[in-house]
Amino acid sequence: MSRQGIHLDRSTLADWVGRAAFELRPVFDALIADLKRSTKLFVDETRAPVLDPGCRKTKTGYFWALARDDRPWGGGAPPGVAFTYAPGRSGQHAERILKGFTGVLQVDGYAGYNRLIAPDRVGPDITLAYCWSHARRKLVEITRTGAAPIAEEGVKRIGELYRIETELRGLSPETRLAGRQAGSAPLIADMRTWLTHHRARVAGKSPLGEALTYIAKYWEGLCAFLTDGRIEIDNNTVERTIRPIALNRKNALFAGHDAGAENWATIASLIETCKLNAIDPYAYLTSTLTTIVNGHKQRRIEELLPWNYQEK
Structure with a gap:
């Protein structure tokens, strides 16, 4: 906007992002639900500095990334990634985010994932494949x-x-x-x-x-x-999806508050999923927000997932 001679206050831009993320949240929820229905996912986490109100400094939250990419073995599910903001790195956040998932989880050596395969754990079976x-x-x-x-x-x-x-x-x-x-x-x-x-x-x-x-x-x-031809030899798939988050973190420095970090995660999830599916993120977001504002039915929300977008 500045390059076009249009001055917009930073607070105005932040408000727009927040409003867009609010409208897009059902699409994000559908995205993460679709990923968790897979039988094999990648997971990783990266720091998310967030302003700590009243302390004049930042606190460290985390973006947890769930990624799917079955293309290396010819799987039919479209690739995608969903980022979820959490205030910490404890394994309890991984357990909450992955609730309902059953299958192979490709991870790095972070000990927090051991919680997912604890002998006394009650819940779906998860197998950890390391990197x-x-x-x-x-x-x-x-x-x-x-x-x-x-x-x-x-x-x-x-x-x-x-x-x-x-x-x-x-x-x-x-x-x-x-x-x-x-x-x-x-x-x-x-x-x-x-x-x-x-x-x-x-x-x-x-x-x-x-x-x-x-x-x-x-x-x-x-x-x-x-033991399984679908498993990759490493966790690089999800690390590649996190790289733009790390780069943007250097540019933005921090999120203004927890809700801002959640908005960041929502929009980043849709943008990176678009990129994985060779879809123009700007065209997708423009079309999707327009469709939502025009009254798209909640029961048909999966129609708005990035891989279902068709350029007009």
Whole structure:
């Protein structure tokens, strides 16, 4: 607007965003409900600085991202992501957000997700699949500080797993599973021997010892991709959807209040889902808000999800 010579007060713009988010909230609710009906999701969280009224400083909330992308194995569900604002990072927020979801959850190594698979937990069954990218990252950091032959070998071994995944991308779950059993399973078995050997010889408190301990701790979940062709080798899908949030956080610095953070999450969810489906977010939001204002029926709200939008 400024580039066109139109001055709008910041409070006016914020009010417009809040009003738009209010109208779009039913669409957001339908989006997150649709994602939770999936049998496999990615989840991650990122900081959301929020102004703390009366304290003249910010508090740290979190955006929890639920993402679906079945394209690597030819699944028919459209890709999407939904961000939910929560005032903290406790596992209880993950449990609340994921209530009703059953299936495979691809995550990083954050301990808060353990709450979802606790033995005494009452609720739908969830299986955690962990991320080889995070395991590799810890080894790569060690190689950057000097000669580190064990870490370098670990990076090379993980790279072989990724090479196989590149060849299998886009194939059916059955073909991917067969390819992994033939190519990746022997590499994983050999890596386990390698891991046990070096853990017994490396100081547990050293950077390398901690990196190897991380891999051993999450070994079962890291190997989940060998049992299900739909599971990815890492959690990068959801990390890519979070990147624009992190960039915008640097630009905006913080949300004005909790409700502002919720509005941010609502609109970001629809924009990023549009991008995943190669839809122009501006055209979608313009059309959807117009349709809502013109009296679109609540019982047909799923018609307004981004992947159902057709450019006129």
